[in-house]
Amino acid sequence: MSVKKLIDNHPYISYSKPILSDEEMLQRAQSFYKNMDSRRSVREFSDRAIERAVIENIIRTASTAPSGAHKQPWTFCVIANPEIKKQIRNAAEEEERASYESRMSSEWLDDLKPLGTDWQKPFLEIAPYLIIVFRRIYEFGEDGKKKNNYYVQESVGLATGFLLAAIHDAGLVSLTHTPSPMNFISKILNRPENEKPFLLIPVGYTAEECWVPDLERKDIEDICVFY
Numbered sequence: 001m002s003v004k005k006l007i008d009n010h011p012y013i014s015y016s017k018p019i020l021s022d023e024e025m026l027q028r029a030q031s032f033y034k035n036m037d038s039r040r041s042v043r044e045f046s047d048r049a050i051e052r053a054v055i056e057n058i059i060r061t062a063s064t065a066p067s068g069a070h071k072q073p074w075t076f077c078v079i080a081n082p083e084i085k086k087q088i089r090n091a092a093e094e095e096e097r098a099s100y101e102s103r104m105s106s107e108w109l110d111d112l113k114p115l116g117t118d119w120q121k122p123f124l125e126i127a128p129y130l131i132i133v134f135r136r137i138y139e140f141g142e143d144g145k146k147k148n149n150y151y152v153q154e155s156v157g158l159a160t161g162f163l164l165a166a167i168h169d170a171g172l173v174s175l176t177h178t179p180s181p182m183n184f185i186s187k188i189l190n191r192p193e194n195e196k197p198f199l200l201i202p203v204g205y206t207a208e209e210c211w212v213p214d215l216e217r218k219d220i221e222d223i224c225v226f227y
């Protein structure tokens with residue numbers, strides 16, 4: 001049981017974690033790495049349904065991420081409605097078509113060739129859920145005045161990382177989709193002006209036949225410097 005007390009008149013609870021043996025710690029670090037290393041972004045989804053309670057728990061997990069001054073400056077919009085999914089697909093494809101046909105540089109298009117992406121986004125209608133992550137730039141205080149949130153980009157990035165890990169841990173797959181620009185999503189979902197779309201994440205199962213690029217990940221020496 002945790003002990004509670006006031007410090008500077010604010011409530012605290014005592015907190016500690018049991019110290020693991022060296023072997024158990026290494027074993028856990030390796031097995032978590034192995035599990036996360038098996039996560040892949042997927043573009044071929046099945047339409048198999050998922051219980052809403054699963055999605056709710058995944059989002060609860062995302063919302064355990066640390067955030068600037070613990071403001072939790074995020075909103076997760078979950079779309080299961082086929083009519084809204086269709087609107088999102090149509091609007092996303094319109095933007096993506098313009099991007100692929102004229103807005104993206106040839107260098108960018110070359111970099112994307114191994115991923116096989118194009119402007120068509122059928123997964124936006126096929127995946128059972130679309131989770132749209134919004135950054136809450138500010139809140140409305142009691143007096144109606146705007147109160148800025150802190151480190152919103154960092155906080156929402158962390159929450160999205162937790163979200164992707166929770167989706168993977170539940171045996172589901174996802175894609176971090178970035179239609180650009182994304183303002184059409186705010187309009188379709190009628191979101192308030194303090195929220196800005198951050199990422200669109202289809203969630204579901206893989207299609208019966210699903211292919212992902214045969215990627216290599218960088219070695220530890222190439223991503224990490226010990227001092």
Ligand code: IYR
Binds near residue numbers: 096112115118180
């Ligand atoms: N937003 C486009 C293009 C795209 C850009 C990057 I960088 C990717 O890693 C993948 C796709 C799209 O979603 O197709």
